[in-house]
Amino acid sequence: MRPALTALKSSSSNRWLARQAQDPFVRSRATGQQGTGAGTQLRARSGFKLSELARKYPLLHGRAVVDLGAAPGGWSQVAAKAIRRQSRRGHGGIPGAVVAVDLLPMEELEGVQVVEGDFFDHSVQEQVRMGLKGFNKDGSADTVLSDMMAAMSGVRVRDVQSSLDLVQAATTFAHVVLRPKKDSYPGGSLVLKFFMHPDLNEFRKTELEPFFTKVATDKPKASRSESSEAYWVCLGYKGRNPETGEPLPSPAPVADVSDEAKAASE
Numbered sequence: 390m391r392p393a394l395t396a397l398k399s400s401s402s403n404r405w406l407a408r409q410a411q412d413p414f415v416r417s418r419a420t421g422q423q424g425t426g427a428g429t430q431l432r433a434r435s436g437f438k439l440s441e442l443a444r445k446y447p448l449l450h451g452r453a454v455v456d457l458g459a460a461p462g463g464w465s466q467v468a469a470k471a472i473r474r475q476s477r478r479g480h481g482g483i484p485g486a487v488v489a490v491d492l493l494p495m496e497e498l499e500g501v502q503v504v505e506g507d508f509f510d511h512s513v514q515e516q517v518r519m520g521l522k523g524f525n526k527d528g529s530a531d532t533v534l535s536d537m538m539a540a541m542s543g544v545r546v547r548d549v550q551s552s553l554d555l556v557q558a559a560t561t562f563a564h565v566v567l568r569p570k571k572d573s574y575p576g577g578s579l580v581l582k583f584f585m586h587p588d589l590n591e592f593r594k595t596e597l598e599p600f601f602t603k604v605a606t607d608k609p610k611a612s613r614s615e616s617s618e619a620y621w622v623c624l625g626y627k628g629r630n631p632e633t634g635e636p637l638p639s640p641a642p643v644a645d646v647s648d649e650a651k652a653a654s655e
């Protein structure tokens with residue numbers, strides 16, 4: 390005899406409750422426990438993923454951050470906190486900000502400007518650019534984060550395509566707003582959530598690696614092991630030639646004065 394639907398539902402919610410009760414990240418989020426790098430109550434468990442990535446890679450060292458797929462706001466909280474810390478330390482005291490986008494409404498957060506809408510919509514992308522211009526004349530960003538995830542259909546091919554569409558849209562936008570490497574500026578960063586699949590490996594090779602000094606694939610501890618999500622962390626944006634679409638050549642290394650002096654004395 391097949392089990393009744395209500396019995397199946399209650400056993401799966403019991404499993405969910407048991408998993409939540411044992412999840413150290415859920416417990417830390419509820420208590421605002423220190424030692425997570427966040428040091429504050431996070432709106433979403435996913436905030437721990439960004440804290441972990443930001444401890445490992447220099448991602449949040451600028452003052453303008455775009456957070457795509459931001460609701461309910463865990464990543465925005467972590468990014469806004471990093472920016473506040475930075476503006477106390479430097480940036481000539483100029484405050485920075487996070488521009489956050491989501492299809493869903495998001496409650497206000499200090500230092501975060503929220504744009505509600507579909508990121509595929511051109512007018513939504515324009516609002517993000519206007520938001521950046523509000524505190525940064527050229528409308529550029531130091532970091533673009535994308536934790537966007539479409540609702541899963543359960544059909545693998547369709548879900549992989551949705552993930553590819555989202556990473557593609559976030560990358561195209563990153564080319565428009567990220568500050569390229571110049572002089573002592575190391576170049577902006579891009580973080581993309583993706584679903585592990587060979588088609589997505591190809592995207593990394595052709596669309597990310599040529600444009601960044603370093604591209605790493607990471608699965609933070611806070612990302613559930615049963616989930617096939619992972620993140621690309623792209624550092625040191627090189628810029629892109631708007632006519633050819635090719636990466637801009639890296640600036641020539643500055644000549645080391647001691648080398649020149651050595652050559653002259655030989």
Ligand SMILES: C[S@@+](CC[C@H](N)C(=O)[O-])C[C@H]1O[C@@H](n2cnc3c(N)ncnc32)[C@H](O)[C@@H]1O
Nearest residue numbers: 433458460461462463464491492508536537538
């Ligand atoms: C995993 S949640 C993000 C959690 C968030 N980073 C946090 O820390 O609170 C993924 C989000 O992506 C959003 N999303 C998916 N597709 C989107 C789209 N086309 N435009 C904007 N947001 C989108 C969803 O609405 C959802 O809130």
